Amino acid sequence: MENQLRFNISDKRIKYSGAKKIYSFSKDHISEFNHRHNAVFSNYDLTLEEGDIISLCQMANNQSNLGILRNRQLRESAIMAAALSAISVGLIGRGSLNKIPRDKITKKLTDELKRANDRTAAQVMAEVLQTTTETLPMGEEVLIESTITEGVRIKPGKEAGGNPTIAVGALFGKEEHRQQYGLPTARNVSLLSMGNDVIDGTTKSIKGIHSSLTALFLTESNVKRHLPDIYVQRWMGGAYFEEFNPRETNLLDAAEIIAHSYGLSRPDKLSSFFLDRKRHYPAMDILNNAGITTPFDKDGDLFPAIILGFEDIHFPDGRRLYSMIGDIGGSAEWAVGVLPLVWRGGQAIGMLTSQSSLTRGDVSPEQLWNDRFHYTEEEFMLIQDARFEQKPYFSIKDILDDPFAGGISAFGCITDNYYLPFMEGVKTNREDNTVSVNVLAVNSLGIMECWQLKFKCNHSLENTARLMMSPKQTLADLEGKELEDAIGKMLKDDKIRKRYRIFFNNEYYPALIPVHDKLVILHKAINTLIERGALQEKDREIIHITSRLVDDWFISYD
Structure with a gap:
């Protein structure tokens, strides 16, 4: 018998029932916007042609004042970083797997296409922030x-890791400020922290299916604990609840707490989102047996976190997307999704789990679930390094000094979004050389808006796509002297040199240690990355040539 309480969100689609308060950009507004972001737009031969802002929530939380992000150019730069990185994938790599004959598709090729989309998005996202x-x-x-x-x-058994991204330690700012990082900075220079998932739903992006997006936040808050990039179990909802220790609270008790936070009379009125993974089936069974629906998706659990409890979206049975109770996903997705959720008035608890246990393919769902806290020695070291060993669970307050410091988050739709159905993916029009994108923005006041932007490609869509491509695509088929000459040519052009430095940082960060504005290369790490398939021999050659041609980028050591 079919379980009506467990369903794919593609099969029972969310509907938006709220009013749409739309602010349309005037000609003067568009002119000012283009002037304000001229340096960014000129990088890609773009001009903003039309813009609408759909107001989804204008009720401020009264706990923030935006701080330095009252600066409009800076605040909008986060939205542009999400928008243009989504456009870059939409123009270059969206649906790339669909162009490959079925009999030619391999796991290796699929991973390469995913890395290519991550690389493209990371390149443009970083460039927007650096240029701004x-x-x-x-x-x-x-x-x-x-x-x-x-x-x-x-x-293990799925991905080699080390995907191109904007890595921890990457800095964006004027050269003199980057060089002084870690030392006392001028009073007029504000320090911001950034969280990102350059693409949430990378597999979706190469298949061209729903709800793939770019994601980042900026905050004035200091990050007081490093969150290891491993799996996190999560309990979260769109209404505030007091922290509880999930090690001492079973799933149904947690559901009771979250239901009470919404003012629901019984937990069986809840819905709880999950990724469709074997490890989650036991938890979903427990919740289903208690009458709680468990909508799921095949990939991407960041965006659902942002909009938990949003009153204007409903499943066909009338329930809202209320919570996550026990879902296990990436730590970055947890943090990047939780901060805007907390700004909106929600709450979230996370707990580090054993990634090595959860990625085993040779055990039952029950064993995966039961072994989720069976850490390896290396995982214990990561937990200790992050200073989580004395507290088995954490909230955003354990990660950020002040979650309500000035901040903004932005999420650019690469493909049509099924959670906010009016947010379409990147759309192109070859007749008039335009490209459109939707971005969800949530700021530290709790204000939530959808930005719908239409850009004119001044020359052509192809030219804009070319300008957005990672420098690595130019190097892909070269070797030996041709490769060295191509890299040398890039490094002689000031503008391309900056793009190349961003590519180099985003691509090879697992083997780099940033020291102020210089880098230490870890050669043994390169060997390891090649052995596990994260890098290729071509990458070793690129690193070697680069370190020889621009030795002032690097710090040598014995």
């Missing part, structure tokens, strides 16, 4: 440090 921070006037300058990211972790 370079052009901010004195007195409004910032230095942004990437502190939380996704893509690092190995998924």
Whole structure:
């Protein structure tokens, strides 16, 4: 008998029932916007042609004042970073797997296509932030440090890890400020922390299916604990609840707590989202037996977290998307989704789990679930390094000094979004050379908006796509002297040199240690990355040539 309480969100689609308060950009607004972001748009030969903002929630939480992010250019730069990185994937790599004959598709090829989309999104997202921070006037300058990211972790038997991303330690700002990082900075330079998942739903992006997106946040808060890039079990809802220890609270008790936070009379009125993974089946069974629906998706659990409890979306049975109770996913997705959820008035608890146990393919769902806290020695070291050993669970307050410091988060739709159905994926029009994108923005006031933006490609869609491509695509088929000449040519052009440095950082970060504005290369790490398939011999050659041609980027050691 079919379980009516467990369903794919593609089969029972969410509907939006709220009013749409739309603010349309005037010609003057568009002109000002293009002027404000001219340096960014000129990188990709773009001009904003139309813009609408759909107001989804204008009720401020009264716990934040936006801080330095009252600066409109800076605040909008996060939205542009999400928008343009989504456009880059939409133009270059969305649906790339669909172009391959079925008999030619292999796991290796699939992983390469996923890495290519991550690489493209990371390149453009980083460029937008770097270009913006370079052009901010004195007195409004910032230095942004990437502190939380996704893509690092190995998924045994599935992914080699080390996917291109904006890695922890990446800095964006004027050169003189990057060089002073870690030392006292000028009073007029504000420090910002960044979290990102350059693509949530990377597999969806190469298949061209729903709800793939780019994601980042900026906050004035200091990040006081490093969150290891491993799996996190999560309990979260769109209404505030007091922290509880999930090690001492079973799933049904947790459901009772979350239901009470919403003012629901019984837990069986709840819904609880899960990724469709074997490890979750025991938890879903427990909740289903208690009358709780468990909608699931095949990939991507970041976006559902952001909109938990949102009153204007409902499943066909009338329930809202209320909670996550026991779902296990990536730590970066947890953090990047939780911060805007907390800004909206929600709450979330996380607990580090054993990734090595959860990625085993030779055991039953019950054993996967039961072994989720069976840590390896290496995982215990990660937990201790992150200073979580004395507290088995954590909230966003354990990660950030002040979650309500000035901040903004932005999520750019690569493909049509099934959670907010009016948010379409990147759309192109070859007749007039335009490209459109939807971005969800949530700021630290709790204000939530959908930005619908239409850009004109001044010359052609193909030219804009070319300008957004990672430098690595130019090097893909070269070797030996041709490869060295191509890299040398890039490094002689100031603009391309900056793009190349971003690519180099995003691609090879697992074998790099940033020290101020220089890098230490870990050659043994390169060997390991090649052995496990995260890098290729071509990458070793690129690293070697680069370190020889621009030795001032690097710190040598014995």
